[in-house]
Amino acid sequence: MSEKIKVDQLTKVFFKHKEQVMALKDINFSIEDGEFICILGPSGCGKTTLLRILAGLETPSSGHYDIQAKGQERPLQSMVFQEQGVIPWMTVEENVSLGLRMRHAPRKIIKERTSMYLKKVGLTPYKDLFPKELSGGMKQRVSIARAFANDPEILLMDEPFAALDEQNKFILQEELLSIWEETKKTVIFITHSIDEAILLSDRIFLMTSQPGTIKEEVKIDLPRPRQMKKVRSDPKSADVFLKIWNHLQTEVQESRIKHER
Amino acid sequence: MEELSKAVEVEKRDFKRRQRSNRLKQVLTISSPIFMLLIWEFLSQTAIIDPRFFPPPTTIIETLISMGASGELLEHVKVSLIRIVFGFLLGVIPAITLGLIMGMYSSIRHFFSPLIMALMPIPTLAMLPIILIIFGIGEFSKMVTIAASVFFPVVINTVAGVMNIDKVYADVAKNYGANPKDFFMKIALPGAMPVMMEGVQMGQAIALLTIVAAEMIGANSGIGYVIWMNYKAFLIPEMFVGLILISFFGYLFSLLLRGLQSKLIPWK
Known part of the structure; x- marks a missing residue:
């Protein structure tokens, strides 16, 4: 396995009505070739901004990112947008x-x-x-x-299933997995659904907001090829769900306290 | 079983009622102009309104036929149509081009919009003397007059059309590596098309308005000239023939443009 994406100290600051918003702060990660990564976090945590930077639609305020190309005439990345x-x-x-x-x-x-x-x-x-x-x-x-x-070289997906009803979402998730299994592309997938992240990814990056940082990384080592039914009935996935849930729970509460102060 | 057939019966009756009401609306749409003409005919024939100023429609149609038979009318119609068509194109093509560029590049937009805003309120007919000075009294000056009046609504709507394109489509194009030419042809132009075509419709109506007025003032041919000269000679039925022709062509053009619109925007 070789390194496909390397992100180094990425920071993005926005100005809104003279007020400064730290959308991303010191983001670091590295992704192997062929990995399926989900970035999970509450809305407004900067995950879309991160993806838009990787997609070449925004420029970082500081820091670098690097996507390894195999030297062919391939585009570096393609994005799956929302609906x-x-x-x-x-x-x-x-x-x-x-x-x-x-x-x-x-x-x-x-x-x-x-x-x-x-x-x-x-x-x-x-x-x-x-x-x-x-x-x-x-x-x-x-x-x-x-x-x-x-x-x-890599695929970027920005909450592609967020607007779908649940049945459709399940069907499309499985379809996505089966196409991905065939092509073995490196994928960064943004979501706010814990279930979706567990079903799809090899690793989950948990993000927190204001400033947007990656707080933790969770490895999902459920066997592949995965199916909704199997993943749902696997006791391991329930444990992971709780772990992520507890983490996000405390995050949300902390940020609420911070804001009320 | 009986309940079910009853339910179907109720729905059937309701469906038929709706069909009847739709048909009634169609009949109303077709009959309203006919109804108007009948009243006009009656009032004029019975001299309740003065038939010297409002000759009955049958007389106007007779006049139309006899004028048409002499061939002179056809000549005037031809002259007007050529002016309209070429003047229209002369205005629309630069307007769309400038509008797309203004919509795509904000610096160009900021440069041109005050100029457009300042020139737009001047009625084109008020510019007619200047146009005559610059372009002479030939056919070209009439086309320029039409072009100038068509230009503004089209350019403004085209800019609005481009600005209206959802930003996500620009993102998609950029992410998938569109170069400026592809962006222009595949995103800006088709995306702006619906609002732009509204502007073209408006421009078409204005073109007709302008040509008739311009022909009344400064021409010796065309439909506007027919109206004005016959009014001066107090040939009222002949004057009405000119009015009917304008109404007919206005309607025809807007039908044609509507057809073009559904061809150009099949995705709406």
């Missing part, structure tokens, strides 16, 4: 092929990869539809297929 990330004036097929088209890949490769991932997420019959005709779950399938089809 609105599917572009309404492009068909399902055009959305999935977006990244390949933007970097002007050969037409044959665009066609091959697009139809492969359309098939994987079960959207082939809907490829000519516009997003307005799709359900929320189907839109997120488009978003996931788009990121995988782009074949990046």
